[in-house]
Amino acid sequence: MLVLYNIGIRIYYAAIWLASFFNNKAKLWLNGRKQQAFVRYDNSIWFHFASLGEFEQGRPVLEQMKLAYPDRPVVITFFSPSGYEVRKNTPLADAVYYLPLDTAGNAARFIKTINPSIAVFTKYEYWYHFFAQLYKRRVPLYIVSGIFRDGQVFFKWYGGTHRKMLKCVRHFFLQDEHSKHLLAGIGINNTTVSGDTRFDRVYANASNPKQLPEVEQFINGHKTMICGSTWPEDEKLLAELISLHPDHKFIFAPHELSIEKINRLAEMLPPDSAIKYSALALAEDGNNYQCLIIDNMGMLSSLYQYGNMAYIGGGFGVGIHNTLEAAAFGIPVIFGPNYSKFNEAKALISIGAGFTISNEAELIAIVEQLNTDEAYYAASCQQARQYVDTQKGATEKIVTYIQSTETA
Incomplete structure (x- = not known):
């Protein structure tokens, strides 16, 4: 029922307000929405992303849409501070905002102000009042890289309000056939399995990574593991691996970059083994350290070019982070056990380019095999690169479809 949805939205806002007194991310979420003033546009293209990962996922579509419609302003919204704070000044948009709280009044005012001619949401984020307003104003809404699972509320007996949201979407561009099947089961057939824009x-x-000469100098020809988006649970496992391989380099790009979390990571690693990236340029002996801790945002996607293998964090929590950034550079990827919601992780495992571990012993064994069996390692690298190469092409399908419906 819509009344329960509206109550839930307000309870969520109250919870964020309470959390803002002791949580910086919640404070950014709250204050960012209070402080923004919207600029009026005409005939804009509105892109919404949950967070930074979804921005990178939908970025190819955003870039191609800007080329296809150069005269239309682009408005980007984020739900999470981790997306907004990093991309609030992106040159790809005329304006970047936090998505207002999903109430009927907020949705009507925001959409009236930016006046979109097209709306594009990436992967997920389904907001009743924003969707309803777009539908009411006959603005075509597209979901790109959409993915659905059996247990979601849309497919439950009590999910009527959420199913109404789906009816507001002009077209779904889906990652897989299972999502298409699930939507067809509730009467939604305006779908195309286009693949994942990631x-x-x-x-x-x-194909064109940013060069990081100071990182290359730090590595100095050593075998290197890139540890991306790691959490403390991941870092505890990796600490022992570091001690076992004193001739290897390890580069950490932790998921959270607070001073407290960075210092805790440094203390977890072998004594005197780590240097922070911010101190690297000033250190005369920077390349003598075994571990490098990246203490700023935006470098991880370029770091993988310097790795021989990658460890992707999050697999001992809510789920692994982006494995494809590493696989695209043709290196094996290792991650924790919580990967069931990620099709690409399953695919990488099936072709021998991805490896899941549940404990320290399994991590050590996999790294040892990749280090000592040259043929095994070479095959893993080839499979990783080939997998990414064969799966690309979703962006062209999506933009071509949107253009065809715009001119029809």
């Missing part, structure tokens, strides 16, 4: 993004990044 493949286009990571392929483009690997």
Whole structure:
């Protein structure tokens, strides 16, 4: 029922307000929405992303849409501070905002102000009042890289309000056939299995990565593991691996970059083994350290070019982070056990380019095998690169479809 949805939205806002007194991310979420003033546009293209990962996922579509419609302003919204704070000044948009709280009044005012001619949401984020307003104003809404699972509320007996949201979407561009099947089961057939636009993004990044000479100097020819988006649970496992391989380099790009979390990571690693990236340029002996801790945002996607293998964090928590950025550079990826919601992780495992571990012993064994069996390692690298190469192309399908419906 819509009344329960509206109550839930307000309870969520109250919870954020309470959390803002002791949580900086919640404070940014709250204050960012209070402080923004919207600029009036005409005939804009509105892109919404949950967070930074979804921005990178939808970025290829955003870039191609800007080329296709150069005269239309682009408005970007984020739900999470981790997306907004990093991309609030992106040159790809005329304006970047936090998505207002999903109430009927907020949705009506925001959409009236930016006056979109097209709306594009990436992967997920379904907001009743924003969707309803777009539908009411006959603004075509597209979901790109959409993915659905059996247990979601849309497919439950009590999910009527959420199913109404789906009816507001002009077209779904889906990652897989299972999502298409699930939607067909509730009477939604305006779908295309176009694939995941992340493949286009990571392929483009690997084809022309940003060069980081200070990182290359730090590595100094040693075998290197890139540890991306790690959490403390991941870092505890990796600490022992570091001690076992004193001739290897390890580069950490932790998921959280607070001073407290960075210092805790440094203390977890072998004594005197780590240097922070911010101190690297000033250190005369920087390349003598075994571990490098990246203490700023935006470098991870370029770091993988310097790795021989990658460890992707999050697998001992809510789920692994982006494995494709590493695979695009043709290196094996290792991650924790919580990967069931990620099709690309399953695919990488099936072709021998991805490896899941549940404990320290399994991590050590996999790294040892990749280090000592040259043929095994070479095959894993080839499969990783080939997988990304064969899966790209979703962006072209999506933009071509949108253009065809715009001119029809």
